[in-house]
Amino acid sequence: NKPSHFDGGYNPEKLELWIKQIEKIFRAINCPDNQKVNYAEFMLVGEAKCWWDSTRRLLEGGGIIITWEVFRAKFFEKYFPNDVRRAKEIEFMQLK
Template sequence: MKNGPPIFDGGYDPEGAQKWLEGVERIFKAMRCQDEHKVNLGSYVLHEEADYWWGNASQRLGAGGAL
């Protein structure tokens, strides 16, 4: 994504997570991103702890598990 997406590192930061989500949604809207592509593109800008969490969560979801 060439739009300079916000980066979220994880940890307990509800305000930071909300700002990250709003920034990513703004980019998705400008790109006219279809819903089925948002998870892959959104997970691309997760870093450090958030990226590790998403790796584990997506494996569980792929195996039919719940978060």
């Protein structure tokens, strides 16, 4: 199951699904940690690609090594803001 390209936009569910698809593939192919970001970058298009290109330059310029964890955190920060995440958590807790 090939993940779709990610083009950005304000759709937290879409981001979450995209990340889960990519991580599932990483496990299936036993993707080494040092290749995960390269693979994910290949799947970015449009606004998401432009945003990541500039974010990557800023991070690297600041001496930050971009691991999968850094990549993932930056994406959730951008496309799944804390206020939306908190609302989802509250919604989930009310379902219990």
